Amino acid sequence: NAGVTQTPKFRVLKTGQSMTLLCAQDMNHEYMYWYRQDPGMGLRLIHYSVGEGTTAKGEVPDGYNVSRLKKQNFLLGLESAAPSQTSVYFCASSPTDFMRYFGPGTRLTVT
Amino acid sequence: RKEVEQDPGPFNVPEGATVAFNCTYSNSASQSFFWYRQDCRKEPKLLMSVYSSGNEDGRFTAQLNRASQYISLLIRDSKLSDSATYLCVVKPGAGSYQLTFGKGTKLSVIP
Numbered sequence: 119n120a121g122v123t124q125t126p127k128f129r130v131l132k133t134g135q136s137m138t139l140l141c142a143q144d145m146n147h148e149y150m151y152w153y154r155q156d157p158g159m160g161l162r163l164i165h166y167s168v169g170e171g172t173t174a175k176g177e178v179p180d181g182y183n184v185s186r187l188k189k190q191n192f193l194l195g196l197e198s199a200a201p202s203q204t205s206v207y208f209c210a211s212s213p214t215d216f217m218r219y220f221g222p223g224t225r226l227t228v229t
Numbered sequence: 230r231k232e233v234e235q236d237p238g239p240f241n242v243p244e245g246a247t248v249a250f251n252c253t254y255s256n257s258a259s260q261s262f263f264w265y266r267q268d269c270r271k272e273p274k275l276l277m278s279v280y281s282s283g284n285e286d287g288r289f290t291a292q293l294n295r296a297s298q299y300i301s302l303l304i305r306d307s308k309l310s311d312s313a314t315y316l317c318v319v320k321p322g323a324g325s326y327q328l329t330f331g332k333g334t335k336l337s338v339i340p
Contacts, residue, residue, distance in 0.1 A: 149326070158332065159332065160233065160316070160329070160331055160332045160333070161316075161330040162330075163327055163328075166327075168326065174326070176327065208272055208273070216261050216263070216320050216328065217275065218265075218275065218328065220272035220273050221272060222272055223271075
């Protein structure tokens with residue numbers, strides 16, 4: 119099993135550009151999450167999903183959109199990137215509402 | 230008072246030492262508690278859950294004090310491989326899908 123994978127691992131964007139981060143899990147987990155981690159801050163929840171076709175806002179959802187068309191995939195979109203979105207993005211999945219299996223992260227820089 | 234507070238460290242300890250981390254939480258209704266470990270530039274990984282009666286996993290002991298709203302992690306006989314950042318994590322309550330992550334305590338074990 120690959121567990122949780124994220125694509126891409128690194129990306130540099132210019133302000134105003136758009137991109138999609140892909141998260142995939144092969145553990146048949148119902149729950150999936152997108153977090154961001156910034157220096158001096160704890161992990162903060164952006165959006166989450168409790169099952170295929172469902173999404174919900176987390177703590178810091180502004181500027182992001184998500185989709186969960188297939189159970190194994192959870193996409194995070196940035197429609198118009200801003201420097202404040204420079205961060206490390208972690209996807210996670212879980213079989214219950216408290217465990218978290220994290221992916222390796224995507225390092226995004228917006229210039 | 231911040232939701233989950235941790236001493237950021239760093240804690241620099243020699244191999245073989247015993248080190249303890251504390252974490253305080255503000256929501257008295259919190260139900261579940263965890264310690265995660267995050268290596269430099271890696272994703273967080275679950276280290277252990279924290280139970281009301283306290284629990285031990287090898288060299289690691291976790292304790293919960295609900296009255297004082299704090300959680301502790303004790304590491305005995307520190308190894309070089311224990312060097313990492315330790316994240317205190319709190320689940321607010323039943324029905325909540327969110328976990329609140331502390332900013333982490335950095336541990337460096339020195340030869």
